Amino acid sequence: MADQMVSSRSGIGSHKTSPSWIPTFLFVGVMLALPVVAPRYWIYFAGLLGINIIATHGLNIMMGFTGLLSLGHAAFVGVGAYTVALAQIHLGLPFWIAIPLAGVSAALIGVFFGLPSLRIRGLYLVIATLAAQFILNFIFVHWQSVTNGDVGLTVQPATVFGFPLNTETRVYYLILGVVVFMTWFGANVIRSRVGRAFIAIRERDLTAQVLGIEMVRYKLIAFALGSFYAGIAGGLLAYFNQFVNPEQFGILLSVFFLSAVIVGGMGSTLGAILGAAFMTVVPEILREGALLGGSAVGFDMSTILTPLRETVFGLLMVTFLILEPRGLARLWTRASKDSRSA
Amino acid sequence: MDALAQFAEYSIVGIAAGGIYALIALGIIVIFKSSRTFNFAMGEMMMLSAYFFYAAAVTFALGPVIGMIVALAGSVAIALLIERVAIRPMLGRPLIAVVMVTFGIGSIIRGIVGMIWGPNERPIPAILSRSPVLLGDIFIPGKTARALAIAVVIVVALLAYLRFSRAGVALRAAAADAITAYSMGINVRRIIAFTWVIAAITGCISGVLMANVNTLTPHLGVVALNVLAVVILGGMNSIGGVLIAGFIIGWLEAVTGLVAGTEFREITPYILVLLVLLVRPTGLFGTKEVERI
Numbered sequence: 147m148a149d150q151m152v153s154s155r156s157g158i159g160s161h162k163t164s165p166s167w168i169p170t171f172l173f174v175g176v177m178l179a180l181p182v183v184a185p186r187y188w189i190y191f192a193g194l195l196g197i198n199i200i201a202t203h204g205l206n207i208m209m210g211f212t213g214l215l216s217l218g219h220a221a222f223v224g225v226g227a228y229t230v231a232l233a234q235i236h237l238g239l240p241f242w243i244a245i246p247l248a249g250v251s252a253a254l255i256g257v258f259f260g261l262p263s264l265r266i267r268g269l270y271l272v273i274a275t276l277a278a279q280f281i282l283n284f285i286f287v288h289w290q291s292v293t294n295g296d297v298g299l300t301v302q303p304a305t306v307f308g309f310p311l312n313t314e315t316r317v318y319y320l321i322l323g324v325v326v327f328m329t330w331f332g333a334n335v336i337r338s339r340v341g342r343a344f345i346a347i348r349e350r351d352l353t354a355q356v357l358g359i360e361m362v363r364y365k366l367i368a369f370a371l372g373s374f375y376a377g378i379a380g381g382l383l384a385y386f387n388q389f390v391n392p393e394q395f396g397i398l399l400s401v402f403f404l405s406a407v408i409v410g411g412m413g414s415t416l417g418a419i420l421g422a423a424f425m426t427v428v429p430e431i432l433r434e435g436a437l438l439g440g441s442a443v444g445f446d447m448s449t450i451l452t453p454l455r456e457t458v459f460g461l462l463m464v465t466f467l468i469l470e471p472r473g474l475a476r477l478w479t480r481a482s483k484d485s486r487s488a
Numbered sequence: 489m490d491a492l493a494q495f496a497e498y499s500i501v502g503i504a505a506g507g508i509y510a511l512i513a514l515g516i517i518v519i520f521k522s523s524r525t526f527n528f529a530m531g532e533m534m535m536l537s538a539y540f541f542y543a544a545a546v547t548f549a550l551g552p553v554i555g556m557i558v559a560l561a562g563s564v565a566i567a568l569l570i571e572r573v574a575i576r577p578m579l580g581r582p583l584i585a586v587v588m589v590t591f592g593i594g595s596i597i598r599g600i601v602g603m604i605w606g607p608n609e610r611p612i613p614a615i616l617s618r619s620p621v622l623l624g625d626i627f628i629p630g631k632t633a634r635a636l637a638i639a640v641v642i643v644v645a646l647l648a649y650l651r652f653s654r655a656g657v658a659l660r661a662a663a664a665d666a667i668t669a670y671s672m673g674i675n676v677r678r679i680i681a682f683t684w685v686i687a688a689i690t691g692c693i694s695g696v697l698m699a700n701v702n703t704l705t706p707h708l709g710v711v712a713l714n715v716l717a718v719v720i721l722g723g724m725n726s727i728g729g730v731l732i733a734g735f736i737i738g739w740l741e742a743v744t745g746l747v748a749g750t751e752f753r754e755i756t757p758y759i760l761v762l763l764v765l766l767v768r769p770t771g772l773f774g775t776k777e778v779e780r781i
Binding site: 209213215217259262263266269270272273274276277280281284288401404405408449450452453454455456457458459460461462463464467468471 | 578583595596600602606717720754762
């Protein structure tokens with residue numbers, strides 16, 4: 147997205163390379179204190195948000211920083227979730243092994259699908275990721291003996307030293323820790339030599355190659371890293387919901403992550419967080435609004451919630467792509483600059 | 489019946505079913521030719537047209553003929569709207585961004601259709617006769633055979649139109665070199681809008697045929713993604729190759745249904761795509777592109 151990135155926070159033209167610490171600490175502090183003050187439903191919601199942030203970081207690394215479009219992100223999240231479920235059921239692995247394993251297996255399967263097309267330029271990768279979405283979902287549904295088909299698998303809560311993470315609040319702290327780590331890790335990868343290679347490839351892959359960046363290698367790293375993030379998110383999701391089934395990882399979820407990256411602002415770490423937050427909140431507002439409006443006119447809106455969501459996700463994607471390709475991150479930085487100068 | 493004869497029968501029926509896919513492929517490639525845009529919303533355009541047909545023919549009881557006219561008019565109007573509102577502002581933007589826009593449009597249409605007509609199957613009036621066609625010993629379902637005949641007629645008519653009409657010449661000029669075409673007085677923007685109209689027409693006819701051969705559900709358009717995958721794989725260079733891609737998908741689906749079971753039909757095109765990418769990384773008929781940095 148050549149012309150869109152120049153002034154984004156972590157783009158090439160950015161002089162500020164370290165994150166602003168004070169707001170970050172403040173934010174994490176508020177998040178730590180949240181379970182003390184907020185009702186249970188909010189905690190559930192915040193946990194879900196954390197998982198979405200991790201997966202969105204992953205897609206942002208591929209799409210926003212390296213320019214690799216993936217239409218199958220949800221399937222890689224699914225791979226992570228099933229890895230955790232199967233590792234627990236068959237091997238009895240604890241969460242601190244199972245979650246990294248979920249990331250690794252998603253990265254491996256991602257590379258399996260991505261490798262042939264990553265060697266070629268053009269839209270082949272888009273098709274390969276679409277293939278991954280359909281084939282993996284097909285496996286989730288039809289490989290009965292392993293995945294238990296449409297019914298899915300039950301996951302026991304994660305335990306820390308015999309202490310089960312069986313309430314929203316306990317899983318929430320686990321998720322919060324992982325979110326902070328993954329955000330920090332991702333932001334640092336982007337600031338490194340690898341991250342600069344990603345951005346160079348996004349801007350113009352042939353030029354990057356002429357300048358000595360091994361295009362295929364870095365594309366592969368970006369794709370594996372993005373899938374790794376998806377797998378971690380999936381692993382957490384398995385512990386969070388305590389069940390895994392194929393319906394969770396359909397193409398609608400892939401559209402969700404695409405919209406989150408686009409709405410937040412492609413190629414911005416802050417954008418991934420804002421986008422994931424926005425996209426997690428929107429369906430809730432839609433649901434409340436639709437149910438409220440529906441009961442006012444005496445119509446049961448619950449049946450149309452899923453298509454309504456689909457419409458709004460699509461609308462947000464198209465609107466932001468046309469009107470503000472740098473997304474919420476751009477609006478955010480502009481607003482904070484204005485407030486400082488005022 | 490012995491296995492070979494059965495295989496042959498399935499193959500022929502599959503290739504016959506591929507006529508609709510070839511029609512879809514034609515709609516995808518004309519847009520690509522004019523503006524390098526991959527239309528990921530083709531399947532949704534198809535499905536929406538079929539629902540327009542349903543609304544006019546069944547809900548408002550206007551009969552299949554007026555239903556078809558309404559469906560064509562509606563899908564052309566929607567295509568022009570999409571082109572004007574969402575595609576034209578994206579001119580000159582990166583390829584991937586435009587792909588995402590069409591993908592988003594697909595999501596919008598899916599959602600709207602889901603909200604209006606719901607997830608259940610809708611009965612539509614049969615416009616194709618069920619009486620089977622016998623080709624020697626081979627039995628081709630009536631609807632499939634007639635859908636093939638209609639698709640072939642439409643494809644041939646459109647190809648002839650694009651070959652001989654002024655609009656067709658202008659389209660090929662714009663496809664060859666948009667800037668030169670523009671400086672020679674061809675209104676390239678109008679050409680792009682024109683290709684969206686052609687895509688709407690092929691999408692509408694294939695959508696209604698598809699709803700007749702199978703059933704009318706919101707999943708009707710999913711097959712267009714398969715077509716798109718195989719079309720991209722085949723290389724977007726020639727219209728002939730793209731049409732063949734349509735028939736290949738039809739054949740593959742039928743044969744997979746026979747050999748591996750019907751549930752595998754939905755993923756066969758993608759398995760094919762991955763296998764071809766492994767063996768022939770430049771696509772089936774792809775040519776190496778030379779690019780200036």
